[in-house]
Amino acid sequence: MSTAITRPSSSAAANVVTTVRQKERETLLSVRGMRVTFGAGRRRFEAVRGVSFDVYKGETFGLAGESGSGKTTIGRAIIRVNPISGGEVLFRGERISGRVKRKTDGGVVRNIQMIFQDPMASLNERAKVDYIVAEGLTNLNRHLTAAQRQDAVHKALLDVGLLPEFASRFPHEFSGGQRQRIGIARALIMNPSFIIADEPISALDVSIRAQVLNLMSRLQKERGLTYLFIAHDLSVMRFITDRIAVIRQGIIVELANTERLFENPLHPYTRALISAVPVPNPVVEKTKRLEVYDPNMHDYAKFKPEMVEIEPGHWVFGNAPEVEGYRKRMERVSL
Numbered sequence: 338m339s340t341a342i343t344r345p346s347s348s349a350a351a352n353v354v355t356t357v358r359q360k361e362r363e364t365l366l367s368v369r370g371m372r373v374t375f376g377a378g379r380r381r382f383e384a385v386r387g388v389s390f391d392v393y394k395g396e397t398f399g400l401a402g403e404s405g406s407g408k409t410t411i412g413r414a415i416i417r418v419n420p421i422s423g424g425e426v427l428f429r430g431e432r433i434s435g436r437v438k439r440k441t442d443g444g445v446v447r448n449i450q451m452i453f454q455d456p457m458a459s460l461n462e463r464a465k466v467d468y469i470v471a472e473g474l475t476n477l478n479r480h481l482t483a484a485q486r487q488d489a490v491h492k493a494l495l496d497v498g499l500l501p502e503f504a505s506r507f508p509h510e511f512s513g514g515q516r517q518r519i520g521i522a523r524a525l526i527m528n529p530s531f532i533i534a535d536e537p538i539s540a541l542d543v544s545i546r547a548q549v550l551n552l553m554s555r556l557q558k559e560r561g562l563t564y565l566f567i568a569h570d571l572s573v574m575r576f577i578t579d580r581i582a583v584i585r586q587g588i589i590v591e592l593a594n595t596e597r598l599f600e601n602p603l604h605p606y607t608r609a610l611i612s613a614v615p616v617p618n619p620v621v622e623k624t625k626r627l628e629v630y631d632p633n634m635h636d637y638a639k640f641k642p643e644m645v646e647i648e649p650g651h652w653v654f655g656n657a658p659e660v661e662g663y664r665k666r667m668e669r670v671s672l
Contacts, residue, residue, distance in 0.1 A: 365429060365531060365563050366392040366415070372423030373410050373587075384410045386587040387424065389644070392531070397557070397564040399578035399595070401571055401610070407587040408567045409454070412533040415565070416451050417442070428531070443477060450524035454536035456516035460508040466519055467504035470494065473527045493522040497552060514545035518552070525556065533565045538573065550577055572614050575599060580650075583607045589644070593651040601670050603653045603663045606630045635659070 373385040385407045392398040400408045413419040415426055426434040433445050453459035470490045491501035497518040538546040582592040591604040602608045609630035616622045640656035647653055647663050
């Protein structure tokens, strides 16, 4: 591991304090060297290639990257929808990947839930809302009476701002924002501690997105939830996340505290993504310079790349010459 830059600054000092606090926090989820492979033989494709990160209890950890980068695959692998071909996933220190006991598998369902990207495709069109929301309780808590399940459904709907009367309706009777709230209610009814939100607002109208994000933030404060927030929109990420991991073609290229990542992005891919974020100022937007990422700029033939901690809590993927360049960039920013 590398050491932090030697020239201190106010932002660097603040970052050190943040990192110390992170070390004191409880690690809820750990992903270690995750690999996910699809197909076999000549059709074999490795979608996730040795990804590692920790998610702290109570935080919102973001996975950002373009379409096809492996974000959703990682989320589905954590919840055991996609099997992993290498590495492991730990939840509260217990391995939940690969072959596990039935009790552990049930614990994953109770404690980890997922909000899917498409609020229509993720809901059973032939089932009513009460069945959709209560399905998890029906499968795992068979001792509950019908009245108890109904009360739980009504409470879950109220928690996401929907009327209990909606339980007797079908998904096609609702708007996109309401359907996404039904998906959130389905996750909340299990009383999870960790929620994977896979592009939860990308299919919604702009006017509805803020409502869903504010709802998720409120529920996090009220219930002490931890989120893995998956998205390609960095402007949304900046609003809701505490830390961000930028992923490209199944590899995390940079990981840092959200504001630090925006203040000083190091990896060229991260800089290209941030430069593409629209600025709500027509003068600045007209004059800003877009950065174009060229993967051929990396020469890994002689020096192999690895994840290096440039400063406390700020990791970047690169080989020795690239890391040296990142260090010099950090020093120039700190002056």
